[in-house]
Amino acid sequence: MSTEQPPANQRDIEEGVRTDFRNAMSYGSYLDLERILSAQHPVSTPEHHDEMLFIIQHQTSELWLKLMLHELVEARRLLDANDIGKALKCLARVKHIQKTLTEQWSVLATLTPREYAQFRGFLGSASGFQSFQYRAVEFILGNKHAGMLKVHQSDPKAHELLENLLNEPTLYDAFLAALARKGYDIPAQILNRDVTKPWSFQESLIPVFKDIYESEDTLWSLYQACEDLVDVEDNFQAWRFRHLRVVQRTIGFKRGTGGSSGVDFLKRALDLTFFPELFAVRTEIGN
Numbered sequence: 001m002s003t004e005q006p007p008a009n010q011r012d013i014e015e016g017v018r019t020d021f022r023n024a025m026s027y028g029s030y031l032d033l034e035r036i037l038s039a040q041h042p043v044s045t046p047e048h049h050d051e052m053l054f055i056i057q058h059q060t061s062e063l064w065l066k067l068m069l070h071e072l073v074e075a076r077r078l079l080d081a082n083d084i085g086k087a088l089k090c091l092a093r094v095k096h097i098q099k100t101l102t103e104q105w106s107v108l109a110t111l112t113p114r115e116y117a118q119f120r121g122f123l124g125s126a127s128g129f130q131s132f133q134y135r136a137v138e139f140i141l142g143n144k145h146a147g148m149l150k151v152h153q154s155d156p157k158a159h160e161l162l163e164n165l166l167n168e169p170t171l172y173d174a175f176l177a178a179l180a181r182k183g184y185d186i187p188a189q190i191l192n193r194d195v196t197k198p199w200s201f202q203e204s205l206i207p208v209f210k211d212i213y214e215s216e217d218t219l220w221s222l223y224q225a226c227e228d229l230v231d232v233e234d235n236f237q238a239w240r241f242r243h244l245r246v247v248q249r250t251i252g253f254k255r256g257t258g259g260s261s262g263v264d265f266l267k268r269a270l271d272l273t274f275f276p277e278l279f280a281v282r283t284e285i286g287n
Contacts, residue, residue: 044119050111051119057108058128061101065133068097072140072171079174082181084221091228098235105242109249116250120257127258132158139165141232141274142172142199169195172275175225176205182222184208201276209281226278233274240269 042051075090180186
């Protein structure tokens, strides 16, 4: 055994550490890093240094959106199976993903208006508005919009995913159905609603949620589910607002690359809500 000491400020490689991966799975092969790390293709000519930031920002956001959708679909399945505890675990993970996505805007905000203007024209009509995964997350949370499918007609897989989610119950629908199975008085017209339509405020749910929040007999998991849904909406609105502010500080009030009005269009998204009754019930609690 060698007694030679490693140089100062260097950690010796232990004898048991594997270094030959010719016939074994490696970290890179497991994660398919060759494809992931070669998926950044700047289109500016000459290539602008900051376009790499722009691409990676959006690619990583799409990865997080993929995981968020994965967790939301599973949470809905678990609610359908009356396994509220495990559904809450999924929502807890969703909330952490949302915070990470919101914090990512601070990296893009380091892109100055002049820097972005130098390569923005090369993006053509490409826009985050066309993110099918973002739209899928909105759909499963209740912000359905059949007209959005037109944007994805050229992508059969994306179109199929959104069409399926459009015709499926939302996470909130699944939660309300679970409450009905627990004996709560969820009106039949809500349980049998047209799930292709966006959710609209239902006054008849206020007494149900008031009971959940005020009754000492409420199962903790049901109370926690209500609060988790509120957190998910709050986090979503924080993401929307941070997006708006980063866009405004970078391009001002220019039109979006995808054809939208830009900042004004993003502002209107702040009026959209997923679970309005869970916010409205707070006015009634204690009265």
